[in-house]
Amino acid sequence: MAILEDICSFLQKGRAPKVKELVQQAIDEGLPAKDILEQGLLSGMTIIGEKFKNNEVFVPEVLIAARAMNAGITILKPHLVSAGVESKGTAVIGTVRGDLHDIGKNLVKMMMEGKGITVIDLGVDVSPEQFYDAAVENKAQLVCCSALLTTTMNEMKNVVEIFEEKGMRDAVKIMIGGAPVTESFCQAIKADCYTPDAASAADAALDFCT
Numbered sequence: 427m428a429i430l431e432d433i434c435s436f437l438q439k440g441r442a443p444k445v446k447e448l449v450q451q452a453i454d455e456g457l458p459a460k461d462i463l464e465q466g467l468l469s470g471m472t473i474i475g476e477k478f479k480n481n482e483v484f485v486p487e488v489l490i491a492a493r494a495m496n497a498g499i500t501i502l503k504p505h506l507v508s509a510g511v512e513s514k515g516t517a518v519i520g521t522v523r524g525d526l527h528d529i530g531k532n533l534v535k536m537m538m539e540g541k542g543i544t545v546i547d548l549g550v551d552v553s554p555e556q557f558y559d560a561a562v563e564n565k566a567q568l569v570c571c572s573a574l575l576t577t578t579m580n581e582m583k584n585v586v587e588i589f590e591e592k593g594m595r596d597a598v599k600i601m602i603g604g605a606p607v608t609e610s611f612c613q614a615i616k617a618d619c620y621t622p623d624a625a626s627a628a629d630a631a632l633d634f635c636t
């Protein structure tokens with residue numbers, strides 16, 4: 427579809443207003459929100475990621491592409507999720523200490539909210555202590571950790587450990603995800619659940635919360 431290619435292309439150029447306009451147009455034309463997300467927004471971000479890896483673009487370009495992605499997601503959000511009326515449980519979510527990537531985490535949050543789960547978003551660069559304090563304060567059933575860097579994914583182990591140290595490990599489930607994270611890593615650090623994408627994270631969260 428030409429419009430999805432245009433979204434992909436303008437996202438790479440970081441043209442947030444144009445991306446917003448095209449996402450709205452695609453919705454108005456009746457294109458499925460999932461296609462707009464995957465074939466428009468995410469495919470543009472994947473190309474930027476490859477170029478970043480090959481030193482063809484640099485941090486500023488990636489940042490403005492990320493802003494354009496977030497702008498598009500804002501328009502798409504009501505069409506991706508159907509708001510739950512009554513809270514089905516509480517989850518705390520954040521990107522782990524040292525890590526500033528939040529696009530995937532925001533998608534996971536959005537999909538969980540769409541399932542009717544109350545999500546406390548701690549943002550990025552979240553320490554194990556912050557995860558712990560927020561979970562206790564909000565009586566959360568689930569703690570969700572996102573990491574995009576091989577250097578920061580090990581922070582997830584520290585999150586599991588702080589709940590163990592404080593005698594709260596049985597009171598919460600810990601879910602982990604993000605591009606470098608795997609099922610075997612999840613088992614190695616004794617987290618409860620790894621999910622590869624936002625939709626499966628939301629499904630798993632619902633199982634844990636209800």
Ligand code: B1M
Nearest residue numbers: 475479526527528529530570572575576603604605623624
């Ligand atoms: Co960064 N970066 N970055 N970056 N960046 C990556 C991750 C990288 C793979 C690029 C590359 O080299 N190809 C690479 C990591 C290499 C590695 O560790 N193996 C990298 C690097 C090296 C860096 C810096 C170190 C670069 C530098 O400064 N030299 C630096 C680190 C800063 C820091 O965090 N301390 C850095 C900085 C940045 C920006 C700030 C410029 C920007 C982030 C902006 C932002 O997030 N607001 C950025 C971006 C945008 C990327 C890429 C291009 C895109 C990431 C993204 O948003 N993808 C990325 C390359 C790539 O992934 N292709 C890259 C789209 C998003 C929807 O996917 O987050 O994977 P993702 O989320 C998915 C799933 O993983 C899953 O669901 C989501 C969708 O379904 N998921 C979960 C995510 N969290 C989950 C949690 C769950 C379950 C599922 O349960 C709790």
